[in-house]
Amino acid sequence: MTLKNTIRSIPDYPKPGIVFRDITTLLADPRAFRRAIDELVQPWSGSKIDKIAGIEARGFILGGAVAHQLSAGFVPIRKKGKLPHKTVSISYSLEYGDDEMEIHVDAVQPGEKVILVDDLIATGGTAEAAVKLLKKIGADVVAAVFVIDLPDLGGAKKIEALDVPVRSLIAFEGH
Numbered sequence: 078m079t080l081k082n083t084i085r086s087i088p089d090y091p092k093p094g095i096v097f098r099d100i101t102t103l104l105a106d107p108r109a110f111r112r113a114i115d116e117l118v119q120p121w122s123g124s125k126i127d128k129i130a131g132i133e134a135r136g137f138i139l140g141g142a143v144a145h146q147l148s149a150g151f152v153p154i155r156k157k158g159k160l161p162h163k164t165v166s167i168s169y170s171l172e173y174g175d176d177e178m179e180i181h182v183d184a185v186q187p188g189e190k191v192i193l194v195d196d197l198i199a200t201g202g203t204a205e206a207a208v209k210l211l212k213k214i215g216a217d218v219v220a221a222v223f224v225i226d227l228p229d230l231g232g233a234k235k236i237e238a239l240d241v242p243v244r245s246l247i248a249f250e251g252h
Contacts (some may be wrong), residue, residue: 078115081247083109084225098136098225098249100196114139115193116246117222118146123186125166126219127189128152131179133159135196139224145193152184152191154207165214169206178203180210187215198245201232208239220244227251 084108085099101107117139122135130152131140144151157166164179173206185191191211199206204221211218221236226245233243 078108078110080109080113080224081132081249084247085248086249095252096249098227100101100126100224101178103136103224110142111247113224114146117143117224117244118243121147121192121220126191126192128216130154130184130185130191130193130211130216132178132193132195132203139196140194143192143222149192152180154178154210164176166212167206167210167213169202171202176203177185178206178210179231180214180216182214185211185214188217189215190219191239192219193221194201195221195223197227198223198232198236198243199230200229201230201235201244204232205235208236208241212239225249 083103085102087097088096110158126147126149127149129140129144131137133155142153156209163182165182166177166179168177208218218241220242223245226248228248236243
């Protein structure tokens with residue numbers, strides 16, 4: 078079994094010309110899900126990681142499992158207006174317009190070691206904003222990890238330009 082074989086590709090979603098890489102099939106396969114989490118965690122096994130930050134929504138699923146494996150806390154990064162406590166926010170650009178994400182102001186203590194987790198990195202706009210948001214509240218972002226990278230879209234390079242190493246398990250050429 079390869080993890081790549083457990084990803085469903087959906088052509089022309091959400092618009093013509095885009096191939097959507099759907100991880101719900103990976104998540105539904107217990108062996109593939111376990112393997113993906115084990116591979117995401119492996120470089121930091123035995124290290125002191127304070128928090129895992131997951132980007133809404135698939136990053137919550139993966140991030141919660143990674144946090145459990147590393148005995149770290151979990152921090153949600155959500156769309157504006159979804160968190161109940163005082164927040165810090167950041168605006169960012171997407172292919173289809175602008176968006177805003179938030180994190181609780183006290184989610185991370187200054188200097189805590191944090192790994193950012195999401196399912197996929199494409200153009201990198203959302204992940205770049207998440208890294209900047211984490212750094213804004215004092216996090217030491219030690220890595221950003223993804224199941225899938227679409228390297229032709231350059232997102233990983235944007236994150237690496239912020240001095241944050243990127244790890245992905247699968248690459249799909251094209252977009």
